[in-house]
Amino acid sequence: MSRNDNSSGNKFSGRQGGGGRKKSYARGNAPIKPKKVTAIEKQEDGMRLNKYIANAGICSRRDADIYISSGNVSVNGAIVTEMGYKVKLTDDVKFDGRSISPDKPEYFVLNKSKGVFVTGSVHKGGLTVMDIMAKASKSKLDPVGKLDTQTTGLLVFTNDGSLAKKLANPKNGIRQIYHIKINHALSQEDLEKIREGVFIEGKKVNVTDVSYVKDRPKSEVGLELTSTRPHIIQKMFKSLGYEIVNLDRVVFGGLTKKDLPRGRFRTLTKQEIINLGNL
Missing domain, CATH: 3.10.290.10 (RNA-binding S4 domain)
Incomplete structure (x- = not known):
């Protein structure tokens, strides 16, 4: 089959096996090398x-x-x-x-900074956690759960779909601890209300523990819970008349922010991966 490459006049010859006669080919009829498959x-x-x-x-x-x-x-x-x-x-x-995924499973934790988007589809040009994690791996990493743009702290990333699904499942109750700063001191009465469980949108928010942060103003509170309901902490404090100034997740599962500066990520250890899988 002739190709339209203006080479119809060019010739090259090859020797036939078993004889001395040379067989000539028009260039367009020459044997075609197999196409390299990408x-x-x-x-x-x-x-x-x-x-x-x-x-x-x-x-x-x-x-x-x-x-x-x-x-x-x-x-x-x-x-x-x-x-x-x-x-x-x-x-x-x-x-x-x-x-399972054909990519080798990878696991990271990021200490997210304030103002970094978890998704960037709406806010064009804004820095997203995916921009940061692109430096960690060539694999497609997904965040486990979400953090609001103004919320800081621990966010896990993995390409292990099974583990991500397990950690994100509300029924599994992953332990989370937040350091919360509100706009004015939290009263002892409201502290007890939070401990007993505040009703938000008709459902009780069960809190594992809540207390004032030691040696800090009473506008700083430590809160432990397992709920994954969206914006649940903000809604809980708002229902009591408080506004959250800073919200920082300091513990997720067994992971802590120790030795992990804000805006940086690290690879999980084998033991941390095992621990998360056993939650």
């Missing part, structure tokens, strides 16, 4: 299931084949035992019932 095209064709599992850090490809044949792996809800089966990045692959 990484994106390979992904579109699919990734072998055993490689997908190995990339997820579960085991080696050889061991993955054993698990596949034993029925430990499902794709989009169906058990797959076929060797060489290919999956796409959009498929839901589960190993022993747990969703």
Whole structure:
């Protein structure tokens, strides 16, 4: 098949196997080298299931084949035992019932600064946590839960979908401690109201503990709770006639801000990952 590259007059010759005669080709009829397949095209064709599992850090490809044949792996809800089966990045692959990703699982914690957006879709040009975490990994990291733009403190990031879903599930009750500064001193009466549980939008907010911050003005309070309801702390104090000036999450699960400066992130240790998985 001739290509329109204005090369119809050019010739090159090649030797036929088994004879001395030379066979001439018009350049447009020359054998075409196989097209180099890009990484994106390979992904579109699919990734072998055993490689997908190995990339997820579960085991080696050889061991993955054993698990596949034993029925430990499902794709989009169906058990797959076929060797060489290919999956796409959009498929839901589960190993022993747990969703996995072909990217090696990564785990980070960020000490978020005030004024940094968790999402930047509405506020064009504003710094987002994703801008900061882009320096941490090439993988797609997602924040576990959310913090308001003006709220500071601990925010976990991972590409481990199963752990992220577990930590974000309100039923699991992840321990959180906040350091709160309000616009004037919190009365002892209101402190007791918070401890007993304030009703917000018809539902009681159960607080694990609340107290004044030691050696600080009574406008600074420490609050421990497990609720993940949006803006629940702001709503609780507002219902009692207070305005929050600063809200800082100092503990999340077993993680603390110790040795982690504001605006910086770090990789979680193996023990911290285990601890989060056991919550």
